Amino acid sequence: MIAGDPAAAGSAQAASRSTVLTVRDLTVHHGQLRAVTDLSLEVAEGEIFAIIGANGAGKSTLLRTIAGLHRPTTGTISLDGADLTHAEPEDRLVAGIALVPEGRRLFPSLSVEENLMVGAHRRRPGPWSIARVYELFPWMPERRRQRAAQLSGGEQQAVAIGRALVANPRVLLLDELSLGLAPRIVAQIYALMPELLATGMTILIVEQDVSQALRVASRFGCILEGRTTLSGRPGEFQPEEIEAAYFGLGKVAVR
Amino acid sequence: MTTSTAALDRPATGARVRVTRSRRPRPFLGLVALAAVAVLAAMPALVGAGITAKLVDGFILLTLASMWNLLAGYAGLVSVGQQTFIGLGSYVVLVLAQWGLQPYLALPLAAVVCAALALPVSWLLFRLRGGYFAIATWVVADAVLLVVSHFPSLGGGTGAILPGIAGIAPLTRLAWTYWSALAVAVAALGVTYLLLRGRLGLVLTAVRDDEIGARSVGARVGWAKRIVFLVAAAGCGAAGGLLILSQLNVQAPSVFSVEWSAKMIFVTIIGGIGTLEGPIVGTIVFVLLQELLAGFGAWYFIALGTVAVVIALWSPRGLWGFVADRVHLRPFPIGYWLWVDDDTGAGAGRAEKGVE
Amino acid sequence: MIWVGALVQGVLLGGLYALSACGLSLLYGVMGAINLAHGDLAIVAAYLAIIVIPILHLPGILAFVIVVPVFVVLGYVGQRTLIQATLDRGQLTTLLVSFGASIIIQNALLELSSADSHSIDVGSLVTASITVNSDISIAVLSLAIFVVAVVTLIGIELLLSRTTIGRLIRAVADDREAAQLSGTRYRHVFGIAAALAIGTVALAGLAFGMYSSFSPTSGSTRLLFAFEAVVIGGLGSLWGTLAGGIVLGVTQSIGSTIDPSYGVLAGHLVFLLVLAVRPSGIAGARQAA
Numbered sequence: 003m004i005a006g007d008p009a010a011a012g013s014a015q016a017a018s019r020s021t022v023l024t025v026r027d028l029t030v031h032h033g034q035l036r037a038v039t040d041l042s043l044e045v046a047e048g049e050i051f052a053i054i055g056a057n058g059a060g061k062s063t064l065l066r067t068i069a070g071l072h073r074p075t076t077g078t079i080s081l082d083g084a085d086l087t088h089a090e091p092e093d094r095l096v097a098g099i100a101l102v103p104e105g106r107r108l109f110p111s112l113s114v115e116e117n118l119m120v121g122a123h124r125r126r127p128g129p130w131s132i133a134r135v136y137e138l139f140p141w142m143p144e145r146r147r148q149r150a151a152q153l154s155g156g157e158q159q160a161v162a163i164g165r166a167l168v169a170n171p172r173v174l175l176l177d178e179l180s181l182g183l184a185p186r187i188v189a190q191i192y193a194l195m196p197e198l199l200a201t202g203m204t205i206l207i208v209e210q211d212v213s214q215a216l217r218v219a220s221r222f223g224c225i226l227e228g229r230t231t232l233s234g235r236p237g238e239f240q241p242e243e244i245e246a247a248y249f250g251l252g253k254v255a256v257r
Numbered sequence: 258m259t260t261s262t263a264a265l266d267r268p269a270t271g272a273r274v275r276v277t278r279s280r281r282p283r284p285f286l287g288l289v290a291l292a293a294v295a296v297l298a299a300m301p302a303l304v305g306a307g308i309t310a311k312l313v314d315g316f317i318l319l320t321l322a323s324m325w326n327l328l329a330g331y332a333g334l335v336s337v338g339q340q341t342f343i344g345l346g347s348y349v350v351l352v353l354a355q356w357g358l359q360p361y362l363a364l365p366l367a368a369v370v371c372a373a374l375a376l377p378v379s380w381l382l383f384r385l386r387g388g389y390f391a392i393a394t395w396v397v398a399d400a401v402l403l404v405v406s407h408f409p410s411l412g413g414g415t416g417a418i419l420p421g422i423a424g425i426a427p428l429t430r431l432a433w434t435y436w437s438a439l440a441v442a443v444a445a446l447g448v449t450y451l452l453l454r455g456r457l458g459l460v461l462t463a464v465r466d467d468e469i470g471a472r473s474v475g476a477r478v479g480w481a482k483r484i485v486f487l488v489a490a491a492g493c494g495a496a497g498g499l500l501i502l503s504q505l506n507v508q509a510p511s512v513f514s515v516e517w518s519a520k521m522i523f524v525t526i527i528g529g530i531g532t533l534e535g536p537i538v539g540t541i542v543f544v545l546l547q548e549l550l551a552g553f554g555a556w557y558f559i560a561l562g563t564v565a566v567v568i569a570l571w572s573p574r575g576l577w578g579f580v581a582d583r584v585h586l587r588p589f590p591i592g593y594w595l596w597v598d599d600d601t602g603a604g605a606g607r608a609e610k611g612v613e
Numbered sequence: 614m615i616w617v618g619a620l621v622q623g624v625l626l627g628g629l630y631a632l633s634a635c636g637l638s639l640l641y642g643v644m645g646a647i648n649l650a651h652g653d654l655a656i657v658a659a660y661l662a663i664i665v666i667p668i669l670h671l672p673g674i675l676a677f678v679i680v681v682p683v684f685v686v687l688g689y690v691g692q693r694t695l696i697q698a699t700l701d702r703g704q705l706t707t708l709l710v711s712f713g714a715s716i717i718i719q720n721a722l723l724e725l726s727s728a729d730s731h732s733i734d735v736g737s738l739v740t741a742s743i744t745v746n747s748d749i750s751i752a753v754l755s756l757a758i759f760v761v762a763v764v765t766l767i768g769i770e771l772l773l774s775r776t777t778i779g780r781l782i783r784a785v786a787d788d789r790e791a792a793q794l795s796g797t798r799y800r801h802v803f804g805i806a807a808a809l810a811i812g813t814v815a816l817a818g819l820a821f822g823m824y825s826s827f828s829p830t831s832g833s834t835r836l837l838f839a840f841e842a843v844v845i846g847g848l849g850s851l852w853g854t855l856a857g858g859i860v861l862g863v864t865q866s867i868g869s870t871i872d873p874s875y876g877v878l879a880g881h882l883v884f885l886l887v888l889a890v891r892p893s894g895i896a897g898a899r900q901a902a
Contacts, residue, residue, distance in 0.1 A: 069794060095796035107791040109784045120784045123777060124796035165795060335708050337649065381888050385844070387704050388647020391712075392840040393888070399837060400881035407874070515833060519716045526709060555720040562720070566713040569706050570698055 019046040022204045023068070023099075023173050028077030030060075030067050030228075037063040039228040041077075045173065050195060050205045052219035054212045056248060060228040061208040062104055065175045068206070069101035070094045081172060096124050098172030104181060106162040110151035114142060114161055117150050121165030128170025129201045135164035138194065156187035163191070167198070174198065176207040180214060192218055212248065226250045297439055301432040309435050313503050315544045316438035317496045320445040321517065322524040322536035324492035327449050329522075330531035331461045332485040333468075335387070337518045338394025341378070341401050342371045342490040344513035346497025348405060351507055354421045355410070364437055364498040371494025372487045379486045383479070395515065402513035416508035419501050434502050441495045448488060450533055457481050519558070523565040529575025538577045615870060618749045623866030625751070627842075627859030628759030629824060633817035633835060634842035634854045635766060639810040641843075643786045644700060644803050646707050650715040652835030654811065655818030657718060658684055659827050660726065662733050662819055673735040673823065681815045688811025689804040696807060697800060715832065722829030730826040733819065758820045762858075765813060766851050772809075782806050834877070841884040 023045040030038040038060045045051045055061045066072050068079055070091035078087045086094055108117050118132045136143045139160045145153075150161060159179060166174055180188040188211065195218045198205060209215035216222060216236040223233040224247040232239070232247035245251070301309050321339070328334040346367040353363035378397060385393050411417055422430065452458060460481040463471035472478050501507045520543070528539025543561070550557035568575055574582075633655065640646045648654075661683065662676035669679070699707040741753040773779035784792045785802045793799055821827065821835065838861060846857025861880050868879025 071790060071793070090798075091790075091793040092796045092798050095794065101794050103791060103794060107788055107794075109787040109791065111787050112780065112783055116780050116783075119777075120780060120792065120797065121795045123781065169796060329705065333705075335705060337712055381885060384888055388641065388649075388708055389840070389844065391647065391649065391708055392836065393844075395833075396837050396841065396881055396884060399834070400878060400885065403874070403878040403881070516716075519712070522709065522712060523716075530705075555724050558720045559717050559724070562713045562717040566710050566717070569709045569713065570702065573702065573706065 019048060021045065022047045022082060023206065024078075024080045024083075025064075025068065026078045026080075028064070028067065028079070029075045030063050030072055031075050032063070032072075037228055038067065038074075038225075041225065041228070041230060043223060043230075043233075045204055045206055047204055048199060048202065049220040050199065050207065050218050052215035052222040053206070053208045053225060054210070054215050054222060054244075054248065055225040057210065059225050061225060062177055063228075064225070065101060065177045065206070065208050066103075069099060069103075069175055071101075092124070095169055095171070096126065098126060098170075099175065100166035100169050100171035100173075101175040102159075102162050102166045102177060102179070104177040106155075106158045108150035108153075108158055108161055108165070111149060113147050113149055114153070115146035117161055117165050118168055122168040125168055126170040130167045130170045132164075132168055135167055138167075138197065139164065155183050156191070159183060159187075159191060163194075171203065173204045173206060176205065178208060178210060180209060180211045188214060212244065216244075224248055294439070294443060298436065301435050306428065306431055309431055310503065311544065311548075313431075313435055313438045313499070315540055316435075316442040317499050317503075318520060318524060318543060319442045319536055319540040320438075320492055320496045320499075321521040322528070322539055323442075323445045323449055323533075324489040324496075325518075325521040326525045326530060326533075326536050327452070327485055327492075328489045330525065330535075331453060331458075331465070332482045333465065334482060334486060334489075335391045336394040336489075337391050337515065337522070338396070338398040339489065339493045339521065340513050340515060340517040341394070341398040342375065342493035343497035343500065343517050344398070344401060344405065344509065345371050345374060346494030347501040347507045347512045348411060348497075349494065350498040350501050351411065351417055351419060354419055357421070360419060360421050360502060361433055361437060364441075364495060364502065367498035368491040368495040371497075372491040375487045375490030376483075378490075379483050383482070383486075395518075398513055398515070402509055405513070406509045411509070412507070413509075416506055418506045422502075422505060434499070437502065438499050441492075441499060445492045445495075446533065446537075448492075452484070452488065453533070457484060461485070516558075519562070523561050525575075526565045526569050527561075527575055529577030529579075529581075531574070532577050532581065534581070535575050535577045538580075539575070542576065615748065616867070619866045619870040620863060621749060621751060622755065623863030624859050625755040625759045625862070626866060627855070627862030628762035629817065629820055629858070630838050630842040630861050631846075631855040631858030632758070632762035632765055632813060632820060633839040634846075634858055635769060635851060636810040636812075636814040636817065637836075637839045638843045638851075638854055639769070639806060639813070643782055643806040643810075644696075645704065646696060646700060647704075647711065649708060649711040649836065650718060650832075651711075651814060651839060652837075653715045653718040653722075653832030654684070654814050655821060655835050656722070656827055656829070656832040658815040658818030659733060659822030660722060660731070662822060663731055666733070673733045674738060676733060677816060677819050680819055681812050684815030685808045685812040688808035688814075691811065692804045692807030693800060697803065700803075715836075719829050719832060726829060728828060728830075730828040730831075731822075732826040733822040735823045739823070754823060758824060761816070761820065763855070765816060766855055769809065769813070770851050778802070778805055838880065841880060845884060845887050 021044045023043075025041065025043045028038055028041045029036065041060075041064065043051070043053075053061050053064065063072060067074050070086070070089060070093075074087065078085060080086060081094075081097055081099060084097065086097055086099070089097065109120065112120065115132070118135060122132060136146075141157075142160070142164070145157075150158060153161065163176075179191055183191075192214055195205065207215060207219070219236055221233070221235055224231050224244065226247065227250070231250065232244065297312075300312060304312075321343070325336065325339060328336050328339075349367040349370045350360055350363045353366060354360045358366075382390055382393050382397065405411055406413055425433070453461070460471065460477065464478050464481065468478065497512060500512060524539035524543045525536050526539070527542055528537065529535030546557065546561060550560065572579060633652075637648065637651050640648050658680050661680050662673070665671070665679050666673055666676055671679070695710070696707070699710045735754065738754050738757075742750040743753060743756070744750040771779075773783060781792065781797050781802045782805065784795070785797060785799045785806075789799050792802075817835075817839075821831075842858040842861050843854055844857070845860050846853035846855070860883065864883045865876040865880040869876030
């Protein structure tokens with residue numbers, strides 16, 4: 003368990019906030035293979051929760067299951083107390099969960115603006131709109147008629163984030179933002195996080211780039227072979243402890 | 258065809274693992290198959306001409322279904338145009354007979370010529386995939402029909418009579434045709450079995466699981482599919498040759514009809530696509546249904562099509578798959594059985610798993 | 614001048630083929646479904662017309678007012694039930710079920726009607742023509758079908774590029790999962806796309822039934838011609854399909870002028886030629902497994 007009880011996270015601040023997303027005892031299979039095992043986590047309103055772990059640890063599967071793309075074998079997922087375990091992905095978006103998938107997954111034959119329009123077509127009320135996304139990424143308006151396939155990787159990532167933002171989610175799930183992007187671009191994207199939090203959003207990120215993730219996260223969980231090996235606040239651990247949990251060396255510590 | 262058993266120790270888990278081709282002893286099933294062929298070979302002496310002729314139709318259908326099963330069930334080549342080679346096979350026998358060759362000797366040549374013609378055809382058709390490949394095979398069949406219909410010496414669109422066969426007594430001729438059909442059907446099953454047991458079978462299994470993955474580890478996917486296409490063309494060509502030998506005449510619109518595709522597809526789906534036994538079961542069901550519903554015209558074809566659609570949707574492994582899952586019988590084992598003998602005393606063979 | 618006449622006739626015929634092809638390529642482009650019963654559905658539409666016209670005392674030319682809406686509904690409902698069920702089970706199932714449907718439809722039509730050929734009675738329109746000069750005259754019906762085809766293609770193009778549902782159809786065609794993550798109810802979008810596709814199939818079937826006589830087995834060649842138009846034109850573009858239809862129509866028309874029995878064969882040969890020399894234009898953007 004990453005945080006069965008918010009108080010256990012050792013943060014009075016986190017405890018005072020309400021829990022937005024609750025994942026309880028989640029087990030997910032890919033065919034015969036078990037990708038996530040008995041995983042629980044609670045994400046509090048307005049925080050950035052980072053899930054770190056090596057390749058194949060089950061991080062992406064976890065996010066995709068929360069977004070509704072995989073069906074869990076057992077366990078529940080709820081948002082603001084409402085059970086979403088059996089909801090379709092499209093209905094979870096309307097409920098307030100938006101995933102920026104690994105590999106960005108834009109609609110390549112649609113223009114930048116059309117990608118955003120698709121993202122907004124069932125938007126919840128809220129501060130984000132296509133115009134607001136254009137303010138966030140000032141380069142975007144003049145290239146809005148370009149096909150998404152013609153953008154660079156970093157630009158595609160920005161559009162993918164924008165496409166999720168315009169739906170005004172309660173919880174934004176970000177899957178491997180840094181994958182295939184130059185460090186400078188990655189830093190730029192992570193620099194946006196405070197601005198997103200300022201609009202009242204809660205963020206759950208999955209990242210292989212541990213240092214980047216821990217820099218922005220208020221809390222984190224490390225998973226290995228589908229199980230939580232370490233969780234808490236970034237400042238509470240020595241780098242060696244995190245490294246051990248990441249690679250599965252030595253003893254397991256859960257605080 | 259001996260049972261291949263590989264035993265390896267896995268001390269870590271304390272379990273012994275054996276891999277076999279079949280869950281039942283092989284020599285026994287081999288003898289059964291041999292006996293069945295022997296009994297079938299004696300049939301012309303045992304039953305009347307009417308039943309013998311029906312059995313000929315059954316063998317032709319079995320050959321066609323086996324070939325389509327090989328194409329679609331194993332190589333992912335969904336053809337609705339195998340009538341190209343059925344028709345060509347008929348006309349190769351006709352032309353060779355017109356040139357004076359004994360028609361029964363022309364039969365193997367029909368298979369060879371069809372395989373040779375399939376090579377350039379595959380070169381064209383393999384540029385398309387999936388459903389577009391399927392329709393393109395149909396276009397080729399229609400084009401070949403139109404070309405063949407243009408030759409007056411082939412009877413044009415109306416038909417031609419097979420020469421060189423009048424001197425043989427009808428019953429003798431029927432027996433020869435019967436044995437030819439039996440030989441072709443046994444060869445079709447045998448060749449399919451041997452192909453799938455070998456390297457080609459491994460490549461095709463890999464492709465079926467994950468084509469891109471199979472390509473990336475160096476499996477010669479294109480080569481495997483092309484071999485299958487050529488073999489299927491040869492088989493359908495031989496079946497076409499048998500058609501003209503049994504009917505003694507040939508009509509282009511009939512041998513090049515898409516109904517042949519419908520028959521081979523329905524038989525395979527009903528019997529069980531992707532199993533060697535499926536076409537045999539399907540053929541038996543088809544022939545019985547045909548007898549039963551003989552008086553109902555096209556309705557029997559509608560009923561058969563409906564059954565095939567229902568099976569494709571809700572029981573995709575067909576009748577044979579349904580049976581095999583329950584009795585674990587594999588007369589033609591091309592997959593492997595993994596046996597885990599658990600030393601902890603839970604009993605041998607508890608965790609066996611069929612890998613096909 | 615006989616060649617100019619053949620050329621004009623071929624171009625107009627190409628409109629009919631393009632109209633017929635657009636349903637095939639829509640279903641494939643959006644949901645990766647190949648409908649082997651495509652041509653047979655068109656023939657069913659023509660049969661439906663000759664059944665409802667006498668009952669409702671409609672002029673033949675208005676048959677589409679009844680038949681097309683029926684097929685639009687059929688497309689949506691068919692997608693939400695049968696087609697989606699086959700898609701969930703993989704492309705092999707889609708092919709087998711649609712092929713089974715094709716054979717069932719043909720034999721059912723044979724049993725219910727007869728092997729005789731019929732045609733939709735459009736009165737004097739069938740013989741009306743515009744005389745250009747002593748050698749060339751353009752049949753009004755052919756011209757009307759061509760215009761309907763072009764208008765339909767423009768309409769679909771506008772719908773896909775300018776409307777919300779069109780954008781969602783393209784999004785789902787690009788990446789179904791990503792579309793779901795953006796809140797798209799893809800089954801509904803598939804249903805709309807199928808309604809559109811089957812609607813154009815009905816339109817093509819009616820046009821064919823007015824232009825020529827048909828019998829229960831006419832569907833097969835409808836499928837082949839539609840497919841040839843799609844491949845010759847290159848996959849993925851409606852204008853390519855129109856070009857492909859015109860190339861096919863002109864080839865058939867010129868072939869028939871040489872010898873009436875050469876028309877269809879000439880079309881097949883041009884298709885095979887395109888397959889041989891322009892494979893890159895044919896494989897298209899979408900790689901079906």
